[in-house]
Amino acid sequence: MRCLGAPAKFGASRDMLQYIWSKLYAQWLRSQLVRRLPKIELKHGTGTNLILGIARNYSISDLRPFVRSARKFHDCRILLVINNDPELGKALEAEGVDCVLEDVSSSLGRPHMNFARVTDYVAVLQALSGQVERVFLADTRDVVFQSDIFEALPDAPMIFFEEGKGFSLESAGWNGNAIRRTFGLPVYDQIKHHEVICSGTVLGRHGVTLMYCWEKLLLGQMVRRRHHMRSGVDQATTNVIARVNLVPSSVVMPYDGAVATLSGHNTNFLSVKDGLLVTAQGGVPAAIHQYDRNPAVRDFVYATYDGPKSGKAGDKSKDSTLRKKLRVAFGLQGP
Template sequence: MGFATNQSPESVAVFLASARAAHPRSSCMIALVTDDVSGLEDVLERTGAVAFHTTSTWTPSTGKPSKGVNRVFLHSLRLLGKALPDKSLPEIRVGYWHMLEAWHHPQLARWFAYERILRFLPGVRQVVLADVKDVVFQSECFGDHLNGVVVATEDQETFALETWNGRWYRDAFGAKAWEAVKDRMPVCIGVLMGDRAAMRDIVTEFCAEIARSPFGKIEQAVFNRMIAMDAFSRPLDLVPNRDGAVAHLAAGLTDGDVEIVEGQIADARTARVWPVVHMYDRVATAHDAVQARFASELRPEPHVATTEGEAK
């Protein structure tokens, strides 16, 4: 499942086409959460993907007046919900979560969409939640290793202050909190995979934490804070980057760290093809391999290096 508002049709096409190439229709459902399917009808039909609607209205052109009104309204709902007795006006509490999905930045809004949808997929055993614009699937990524747990892959960069993870964490939670985690390796939540029931519970707890203080924090910092505080009720397996099913190609990885094996992106250390590659567009060799493999889905576009902060 991927959340895809304000994404290029080409990026969405790679996400959907690669997911279907790696997972047969008979055993895997592909879900795209989006506010608009215009221009995507063909690839949705060809891949057998399902589009779920999100009420998200945020766009890159959303200006300060709208953001100001959004904050006033959302804070009012949040404070009203906190002031009310637990069982009073339940529609206000539920409405607050819906408004966060509708009005907040997509980085945070997507988790409220995921939580809503995961509650209505009782037949699904395992699930992957993934970024759309820079994720490519290369082989089957489900299996027994996901039974009863959620797997999160460590980021390529640390909590050092010169990294985005370090800045986000300290800005969100202060210097003392950062000191407590600075020697740990954070996880990247661009791709999470796991048992559906466990994922539903973790996403619900994550959304509840975001909803308590929805502004001024990057969601990856919030997730890592919850790991540090042992705040998740379900098992969470933390896997080193590039050692498991997911590779995050960021923070210093170069062409020398990857090789192309039969058109797919592989680990240069072992020639193992990663089932899922996130941020493939950061490494020119990986980007070009994806462009070549899915040329029929794309308009020609050159590789454009992006900064860590822009991508996340």
């Protein structure tokens, strides 16, 4: 009888942890609803287009390829959210980039950092209401520009970008599993034939982008406890939003278009020619994402923009406190 009862007890314990997690995530999300908005003075660039990125835990050498290429080809606003690091802030200001200096508060219920960053997007976009019309949300460590991203793309409500050719949710195990385990088989079966969309590059109008971010956070309430610990939740929510049309009139662009993404089997479709990164068909993408997955492309970018001296740029975040490690171990907080 004891053996027969063990699975039931285990299931009850698991359900209790899930209930606790859901309460903690809801509490964290409520705190973001009333979060103090940053005071932002846009001092660099002109106009109402904005490139927005989260750049916590990176050094200035990690960020130079992003900021220098962005400023080379854009006179728009460029804003990075970083830790409360005045020296890094000064270095970025010298590159013509505005900054928000704000540490991440460590709290129970906060999901994985890749997903939690959406609240930074929300805070900045709310603070800049009325000042910004189009927004390019971009990863900062592995994105480099070759022309004006806003001129290269249509003025659609929202534009998503596929990761690669022949890289469907059904064939891409990591992405497919994130969808299936997060939202269940019915949703997965409905969208599994679609190509994977990358969550690291998204362009949209200000109000639509703000709605998209809130949709991601609200969908997070559906995510089971353990999967909040994983970075795949960020991409899973983006793919669900795009593929079940939660942002009407959104556009999905191919992996080798204005934003070229080096992912999966497609890491080698770009080459260096006459000082540019070009496709086999001779196209010159306006931006390249995940360029560090191709060593030759990465080394060219680092040499061009004084990036890290060797290897990949690195996330310098530390997991050093016993309290945080215990929260992560029990599934009550993302790393």
